[in-house]
Amino acid sequence: MTSTPKYYTQKLRILASIADAKPGDPMPTERELASRFDTSRTTIRQALSELVHEGRIVRAHGRGTFVAQPPVIHVRSLTSLSEDLTGTTLDSVVLEVREIVVGAEVSGDSAARAEVAAGLELDSGSAVTRVERVRTSDGEALAHEVAHLPGTYPGLAGELASRGSLYATLRDAYDVVLASAEDEIGTGLADPDDSARLGIAVGQPLLLITRTARSGTGVPLEFTRSRFRGDRFRFLARS
Amino acid sequence: MTSTPKYYTQKLRILASIADAKPGDPMPTERELASRFDTSRTTIRQALSELVHEGRIVRAHGRGTFVAQPPVIHVRSLTSLSEDLTGTTLDSVVLEVREIVVGAEVSGDSAARAEVAAGLELDSGSAVTRVERVRTSDGEALAHEVAHLPGTYPGLAGELASRGSLYATLRDAYDVVLASAEDEIGTGLADPDDSARLGIAVGQPLLLITRTARSGTGVPLEFTRSRFRGDRFRFLARS
DNA sequence: CAGTGGTCTAGACCACACT
DNA sequence: GTGTGGTCTAGACCACTGC
Numbered sequence: 001m002t003s004t005p006k007y008y009t010q011k012l013r014i015l016a017s018i019a020d021a022k023p024g025d026p027m028p029t030e031r032e033l034a035s036r037f038d039t040s041r042t043t044i045r046q047a048l049s050e051l052v053h054e055g056r057i058v059r060a061h062g063r064g065t066f067v068a069q070p071p072v073i074h075v076r077s078l079t080s081l082s083e084d085l086t087g088t089t090l091d092s093v094v095l096e097v098r099e100i101v102v103g104a105e106v107s108g109d110s111a112a113r114a115e116v117a118a119g120l121e122l123d124s125g126s127a128v129t130r131v132e133r134v135r136t137s138d139g140e141a142l143a144h145e146v147a148h149l150p151g152t153y154p155g156l157a158g159e160l161a162s163r164g165s166l167y168a169t170l171r172d173a174y175d176v177v178l179a180s181a182e183d184e185i186g187t188g189l190a191d192p193d194d195s196a197r198l199g200i201a202v203g204q205p206l207l208l209i210t211r212t213a214r215s216g217t218g219v220p221l222e223f224t225r226s227r228f229r230g231d232r233f234r235f236l237a238r239s
Numbered sequence: 240m241t242s243t244p245k246y247y248t249q250k251l252r253i254l255a256s257i258a259d260a261k262p263g264d265p266m267p268t269e270r271e272l273a274s275r276f277d278t279s280r281t282t283i284r285q286a287l288s289e290l291v292h293e294g295r296i297v298r299a300h301g302r303g304t305f306v307a308q309p310p311v312i313h314v315r316s317l318t319s320l321s322e323d324l325t326g327t328t329l330d331s332v333v334l335e336v337r338e339i340v341v342g343a344e345v346s347g348d349s350a351a352r353a354e355v356a357a358g359l360e361l362d363s364g365s366a367v368t369r370v371e372r373v374r375t376s377d378g379e380a381l382a383h384e385v386a387h388l389p390g391t392y393p394g395l396a397g398e399l400a401s402r403g404s405l406y407a408t409l410r411d412a413y414d415v416v417l418a419s420a421e422d423e424i425g426t427g428l429a430d431p432d433d434s435a436r437l438g439i440a441v442g443q444p445l446l447l448i449t450r451t452a453r454s455g456t457g458v459p460l461e462f463t464r465s466r467f468r469g470d471r472f473r474f475l476a477r478s
Numbered sequence: 479c480a481g482t483g484g485t486c487t488a489g490a491c492c493a494c495a496c497t
Numbered sequence: 498g499t500g501t502g503g504t505c506t507a508g509a510c511c512a513c514t515g516c
Contacts, residue, residue, distance in 0.1 A: 004431065005504060008441065029482065040506045045483090050442055053428050061483050062513035071425065183476045186310065187426050187444045187469030189292050192243065201484090202247065203289055205426045205444045205469075230426035230444075237422045237476040244485060268501065279487050284502090300502050301494035440503090485511070492504070 010037055011047035015056065018067050027057060027065040053205055055231025071232050072137050090142070092164065095132040097157040102128045102148075116148045119212055119223035129153045131166065134197060135226075141198045143228040149176075149221065170221075179216040185209050185235060188227065198229055205230035249276055250286035254295065257306050266296060266304040292444050294470025310471050311376050329381070331403065334371040336396040341367045341387075355387045358451055358462035368392045370405065373436060374465075380437045382467040388460065409460075418455040424448050424474060427466065437468055444469035 010033075018027065027033075030048065034041040048065065051057045058068045072090075102117040102124065117124060128148050135143040147166060153159075159173045160166065170176040190204040206227050213222040228235075249272075257266065266272075269287065273280040287304065290296045297307045311329075341356040341363065356363060367387050374382040386405060392398075398412040399405065409415040429443040445466050452461040467474075 005441075007504075008431065031482085040508095042507090043505060046504085050428055053442070053444070059483065060514085062481080062515080064482060064514095181478050183478075184473055185424055185446070185476065186473040187446055189289055189444075192247065202244075203292070205292070205428075207424070207426055234423055234425040237424065237478070239420050239422075239476065239478060246485080270501085279489095281488090282486060285485085298502060299495085301496080301500080303495095303501060479516080480514105481516105482514075483512085485509100487509080488507105490504100490506080493502085495499105495501075497498085 006039060007043045007046040007050075010039065010044060011050055013037065014047060014051065018056070021067045023067050023069045025067045027067065029064065052201065053231070058231075059201065068231065069140075071234050072142060091136045092133045092145075092166075093136060094157065094160055095134060097129065097131050097160065099152055100128055100130050102126055116223055119210075120148060120150050120220045122150055126150065127152055129156060131156070131160070133166075135228075140232070141229075142233055143226050144194065144197050145224060145226040147222060147224040176221055177215065178213040178221055180218075181211055181213040181222075183209055183211050183235075183237065187230065190227075194227055198227075200229055200231075207233055207235060209235065245278060246282045246285040246289075249278065249283060250289055252276065253286055253290065257296070260306045262306050262308045264306045266306065268303065291440065292470070297470075298440065307470065308379075310473050311381060330375045331372045331384075331405075332375060333396065333399055334373060336368065336370050336399065338391055339367055339369050341365055355462055358449075359387060359389050359459045361389055365389065366391055368395060370395070370399070372405075374467075379471070380468075381472055382465050383433065383436050384463060384465040386461060386463040415460060416454065417452040417460055419457075420450055420452040420461075422448055422450045422474075422476065426469065429466075433466055437466075439468055439470075446472055446474060448474065 014027075014033065018025070028036065030041050030044050033044045033048075037044065048057065048059070052059060055068050055071060057065055059065050100113070102113045102120070102122055114124075116128060117126065120126075120128065122128070128150055129152055131147040131149070133145045133147070134141050135145055149170075153174060155173075156169070159169045163169045163172065167178065170178070186208045188206040188208040190198065190200055190202055190206055192202055194200065194206065195202045195204075207230050209224075209226040209228065211222065211224045211226070212220055213224075214220050253266075253272065257264070267275070269280050269283050272283045272287075276283065287296065287298070291298055294307055294310060296304055298304050339352070341352045341359070341361055353363075355367060356365065359365075359367065361367070367389055368391055370386040370388070372384045372386070373380050374384055388409075392413060394412075395408070398408045402408045402411065406417065409417070425447045427445040427447040429437065429439055429441055429445055431441055433439065433445065434441045434443075446469050448463075448465040448467065450461065450463045450465070451459055452463075453459050
């Protein structure tokens with residue numbers, strides 16, 4: 001049997017020490033923990049890093065380390081296809097709405113555009129509307145979401161701003177009704193872009209969700225990639 | 240803007256160097272990479288750790304580091320409630336089948352038992368059948384799964400052995416039909432137990448899935464907690 | 479400015495696999 | 498034994514926050 005590494009012992013001790021702490025409570029500093037547990041700061045950081053990955057604590061550069069907030073649970077209902085939340089509200093901030101041409105041999109993110117074309121089952125050169133949003137709850141950024149809709153949606157930015165929900169906007173302003181959806185869910189790690197957009201550390205676990213929604217006749221109407229904070233979010237699928 | 244850390248630059252360089260490598264191909268050793276990129280082994284390890292978390296490479300203690308296999312996608316179909324897989328087969332190894340009493344004030348895992356009682360909507364003291372399995376694909380351990388079924392199932396271990404699928408066994412041998420299910424999905428980190436059971440490193444990201452399945456009348460018939468390897472697995476939910 | 483977390487170093491020793 | 502990855506140290510400096 002492998003012996004337990006030191007950092008893991010420290011992790012459990014730290015976990016026990018915050019068992020009845022409230023979200024937002026400050027933790028001892030890394031140097032303080034290192035001296036208290038008579039170990040190196042490196043080892044303490046390894047223990048703290050796992051607790052950060054598990055969503056138990058959060059680190060704030062220059063300010064300190066704090067006990068984390070409990071996770072938000074995102075309910076994805078089958079019958080209504082609406083998005084809902086237990087307890088809190090999931091809002092969104094639109095970063096950009098623009099038209100692009102998919103599958104084209106343009107510089108840069110051509111792989112991403114080919115993927116969108118495949119997801120929407122479109123030919124190269126088709127026009128697609130791209131909607132980039134940050135999903136928030138209580139003012140805290142939880143996810144970065146890029147949706148792609150086949151064709152053009154004149155005035156979409158304005159309609160979205162006044163309605164909030166993308167699905168409600170599609171239904172009410174454009175008569176587009178989604179009948180089924182498929183979500184592929186995996187894990188990933190925050191890169192520097194995620195870090196900046198979501199205010200989390202690089203390397204933090206993410207929940208990656210790729211959604212393809214279709215009409216009643218099976219025509220793809222939406223292809224969306226979402227990157228949710230793994231420490232603050234859970235996904236609920238009903239079937 | 241924050242400057243890019245050195246380990247992140249190395250990560251991208253390493254990623255580029257294995258762009259056209261095949262799964263299973265050996266990587267240079269950590270010490271070799273450190274000397275080649277003129278940096279410390281610590282920094283190289285930080286870069287490699289992220290690639291491990293992302294499922295791009297795997298580390299084997301004492302043997303070396305290798306390019307990882309592509310992930311397996313688990314399809315969770317709504318209509319049949321059956322479990323299926325794209326490409327490969329998802330098998331299972333039964334570790335244990337036994338009866339327990341939930342919610343009881345016993346030593347140790349009383350919190351877990353209370354949780355099971357709540358999930359199955361049972362009173363404290365009820366009898367429950369506990370089925371512990373390891374899910375495998377191509378002989379590789381992908382997940383650890385603990386299912387709880389209300390009541391007793393005489394001969395379940397034997398029936399399971401001859402049929403394989405838990406749902407098929409419940410339906411064919413016990414006339415238990417599941418009509419709906421709810422999956423709560425989040426991320427987690429491998430602890431030493433996960434590490435031993437799944438053959439992965441402590442701290443590796445996991446996909447945590449808690450499933451509650453019910454009869455047509457809404458009575459809970461199954462409460463299962465699964466811990467899937469995040470680097471080798473994706474979950475597909477249809478609705 | 480002082481204090482926090484973030485990165486990096488050079489080196490040591492341990493645990494494990496293979497020969 | 499040799500070589501691999503796994504853990505740990507003591508210290509340095511950087512980047513950010515808030516006084």
